[in-house]
Amino acid sequence: MIDGAVHGLLKFAFFYPLAMSLLWMSGAIIYFLRWERGAPARAKPQALASYPMVSLIVPCHNEGEHVRETIAHLAEQSWPDFEIIAVNDGSTDDTGQQLDQLMNEYPNLRVLHLSGNQGKAMGLRAATLAAKSEYLVCVDGDALLDRYATHWMMVHLMSSARVGAVTGNPRIRNRSTLLGKLQVGEFSCVIGLIKRAQRVYGRIFTVSGVITAFRKVALHDVGYWKTDMVTDDIDVSWRLQMRHWEIRFEPNALCWILMPETFKGLWRQRLRWAQGGSEVLLRYWPKLLHWRQRRMWVVALEYVTSLAWSYVMVATVLLWLLQGFFPLPPAMRVPTLLPQWNGVLLGLVCMLQFLVSLLIDRRYEKRVGRYYYWMIWYPIAFWMLTIATSVVALPKAMFKRRGTRARWTSPDRGVR
Template sequence: MDMTSLPWARWLFNFAFFYPIVMACFWMTGGLYYYLRRERKRPLHDAPPPMADTPFVSILVPCFNEEAHIAETIQALSAQEYPDFEIIAINDGSDDRTPELLDALVAEHPRLRVVHMSRNQGKANALRMGTLAARSDYLVCVDSDATADPHAVRWMVGHLVSGPRVGAVTGNPRIRNRTTLMGRMQIGEYSAIIGLIKRAQRTYGRLFTVSGVICAFRRTALHEVGFWSDRMVTEDIDISWRLQLAGWDIRYEPNAMCWILMPETIRGLWSQRLRWACGGVEVLLDHGRNVLAWKKRRLWGVLAEYMLSLTWAYIMLAIIVLWLVGQFVQLPPAWHVESILPRWHGVMLATVCMLQFATSLMIERRYEEKMGRHFYWVIWYPIAFWMLGMLTAVVALPRTLLHRPRRAAWVSPDRGVTA
């Protein structure tokens, strides 16, 4: 059969072009709807409404080799504008000065308790140990290199006490290191991509994942699903799916802000995004079939979104390979890729991308007044991060299929060149 007679070849090329446009419009529509309905008339993040009841809260801080940041993290948590809470730092077998610093911080912060693990067993296990030591049914989890906003705990606990089926709440991470181009591009990513997607997902049903850097859980919900799994490289994605499959609701609270350090080197960013991509594939393999049940239909949108993104990554790889092969071999017209440089379709994609960034930055001005100054830097995002996302997705699928670790231990991540 003549390859030029196969219409699906052009369908693949059209999918690669239209998928980012359709999803951007979908996220903008869902994000704006969420903002107009649930955010616009709410109090500002630094003036949360009073709570009828303020239950005791346990804040869990899993740590591994965090001597450079742990004191600042504990200081920020101790300053939370919430009346009754404890802080439990879990030292997961650190081999730097983290254990000594934590023991010294106990004298400075009376709410702090420290749990020392003899060896590194991974974040999931550290969180389980912290849960066993906790005295509250309401657990707030914060990464040990993050600086939480003074009202973050109040905003998240407010959701947990508002309904008995609220199993988890995810907060709003903000990029802290902004001195390099890579750091500034991630500011736009967290607002224009991650923040907007979470708003859209909350509009049509379920969330793909909580932000592991700052989130809150109901202990009862965690107990029902068996707590965090130490077999998954991204315990936050896995626990999100298992909670929602069990019927628990997960909410997004943009007022629960937390300042985080992100990778600013190509190697560090690749390692982080590959881990995220592998975590998504693991969840798909473990829970994808369960999502297909009619009772789980509110998760269908999240599943379809992830499957389409994975498909897009492989189609984009195929287009690039076809272009390279076409430089040396005469391909049938249906498979011929004349150029991968942006032309009219590239201009359209860039326009929609900029519209998405503008929409999200307009929303995010509520949380940072000078967000508009970062608009220039995010124009480079599609070139760098779309390619990175495509490559990590392509690598993650075979890597996860061929190798699943028995236990996901920690390694010290890239905190940025200016951390």
């Protein structure tokens, strides 16, 4: 029995990433053939019958170095009628002063000052309640929004009253280090590919917190953002879809962002992402058991399976290490961690996935193909990071006290 169990775990460790890679590629290709092929990329979006007012929301905490650039890009949006609402959430640098000065340069800018660090979710709530529009575009304080991004996302919101949110296409700005180059490829080859596939298969795991458009009535329906969830974007995505609001992905809605380029910064970011996924799973799984939530089952099952895979990988490594110090039964011995024929096959499929995604994604960034060379290191570095953060995050989510306010921490913005 033990022999069969260990053998089964090793097979699962190999077949899970292989199966998911094939699933994501097939879904992304279907998305491309259905919605992207034949349409000119980076072109002006289609004309609409009407252009209602849009509120562009920027929650800020210690963004003094970036906020001027962010507001300048928001002010250049091609959408004809919009306001900008910046929230200074208890910043300890000069963010508040800079925002007050910027109101003299941009008449459509309003600034809300919150006393103390209330957290991003509270900042978004405050801005939403103050917004004049029924349509919101939320970006981070270091993000540079492409001038047509608002228009592209509004095309979806105007096309159907059931569309509650539209997530955009984040692009990495800082690319001077190996970690920066790998993340350029990651957002094209993994995140963008997965969002395309999930859009085809019915439900999206999460919107991108750095760029998302919302319908205000949909947010009101689900109670806005939860202030005690470590990742407000994952949480609101699940609640919107569990209330049967549709979430769409728009690859033309580009947004240029800064990402960590140190191992410490990357670890903190990915641990927060992993904990956020575990938190929503633990909080909402009783509701997911209802038949009405069946369209969320695939998303939840994929996440549970990915957690199981992470723990299986850790167990495999531990068994391999232990057999060097203790005489384990033959059934529990792991022959090697070095790639064999299955590892080579998995690597080839992985590189095929990267190639497919880059061929699709170069429509939006012509020279992104140059990062294909660096992606050979991605499975080694980022799979290990994903495994480690998933294993650590689950108990953190399980033992986190419900109701604890999630507050801002200044992230690693990379080397530029």
